[in-house]
Amino acid sequence: MTKKKHICFIVPDYPTHSDPVYTFVKQVVDAIAKMGYSCSVVAPQSLTKNVFKKKPVRPLFWQDCIEAGIRVDVYQPRVLSFSNISLFGRNISASLVQKAVIRCFKQIKPRPDLLYAHFWHSGVTAGLISQKYQLPFFVATGESKIWVESLFPRQTIDKALAEISGVICASTKNRNESLELKLSNPDKMVVIPNAIDPKKFYKMERMLIRRKLGFKADDFIVVFMGSFDQRKGIMRLSEAMKQVNPAKVIYIGSGELIPTGDEILFIGRLPHDQIVNYLNAADVFVLPTLAEGCSNAILEAMACGLPIISSDQGFNDDILTPEDSIRIDCMDVNAIAKAINKLKNDAQLRSKMSESALTHSQLFHINNRASRIMNFIENVIDEKKEV
Structure with a gap:
């Protein structure tokens, strides 16, 4: 050998x-x-x-x-x-x-x-x-x-x-x-x-996780993960969230741009082994990013069964499909809000996209x-x- x-x-x-x-x-x-x-x-x-x-x-x-x-x-x-x-x-x-x-x-x-x-x-x-x-x-x-x-x-x-x-x-x-x-x-x-490492990012029972984290069972929750800067689009998401009511949001990360609002459930950095809990507590993952190589955050969210809303730029072409994502112009706040509202108001579509995200994520072991x-x-x- x-x-x-x-x-x-x-x-x-x-x-x-x-x-x-x-x-x-x-x-x-x-x-x-x-x-x-x-x-x-x-x-x-x-x-x-x-x-x-x-x-x-x-x-x-x-x-x-x-x-x-x-x-x-x-x-x-x-x-x-x-x-x-x-x-x-x-x-x-x-x-x-x-x-x-x-x-x-x-x-x-x-x-x-x-x-x-x-x-x-x-x-x-x-x-x-x-x-x-x-x-x-x-x-x-x-x-x-x-x-x-x-x-x-x-x-x-x-x-x-x-x-x-x-x-x-x-x-x-x-x-x-x-x-x-x-x-x-x-x-x-x-x-x-x-x-992704499927031992670290995987699907969990949403209601159990929400109870553990102290989140309400019937809230519609959006999650963002990335640096708090212009490129990742945290403030564009924050602005879009004002058009989605009622809804809550989780911001995982850190940086110079800090959104505010009553809709925020959590904001800040997390130990890497706790991120999976907060992803699983959400209904949809949103990353209105301007530029990526290949987003690890998107792959991790998919492995947790989350539908994805992200950029229509080419850097997402290798990892996202129409079955598991809504691709938008990430500079268009109205488009971000429209995509979030579409998933918020259609539980059947969310469920279908969630299953597709889980299946598709298995390719990225x-x-x-x-x-x-x-x-x-x-x-x-x-x-x-x-x-």
Whole structure:
């Protein structure tokens, strides 16, 4: 039996129980580790954020226990960050992060067999490491907007990505945007949408959950999950809710834009393991977002059996169908309100869309995604060996 490879993931951040950032990155790492691959993660931590946001400083090295007998080595070099300050076309913070990751990679023993970079800016760093150590490297792109050109000069990007082994795109939108930016070739790309862990997001009995959370049994409840900003559309939803009466709303997340109103049942951040309860307490999930790579929040809501109201833009094409969603112009508050009222006033339609969402969500199982990713990676590596 062939020994499983050692994979080094280069990522912007990594979650802990008390700081659940980039949970979708850990989700992929966990699933691949459970397949028998040895996994190391390099996730730089910003000392600037630690000071100004009062985030605790993490160890330079720690192990993430996935389950009995399976551990992921996590390396977190400390770096200073300086917002968007650039010098000679190069973002200073991005350069410092890149140097820290390259130095950190030298410490990983035994040396990994391949590199898996999350987002294109991490891919530039992976490309430089790849050239030095002659390792295959892959990039996973799922950005709402690819911003690598704002961090590095084009010449640096082209040089680093010249020998890229493959690209895993979270959506057709990400694939097309990557091609437009000439970051890779179409024959090196595969579209594999994001996924959910069905052990963490699943259908529950709505009335039991409402009783547990103290919500009324007969309320019509809308739920939103995402950052509280212009892109995700929290204030557009808040305005639309004034046209839906009577109705209640749950806002899960945090940010600068804070809606107010008597219709709000809950607003704020939640521990990741409690989100499933609040999703299951709702009747419909609404995310009037302007841009996504592939929305994890939508997939998680679908796995809880919620009909979806979201954008009619292409980034939703790979995960939503007319049977489980109403697609709207997310800048049109009246359209958002109309879609909510349509589902509010038609219990039969809600039930039908709920069943479709549950069925459709089964296509996005994290184990299936991990298998597809590793099959793609292994096939690319095998093909190169044969050349």
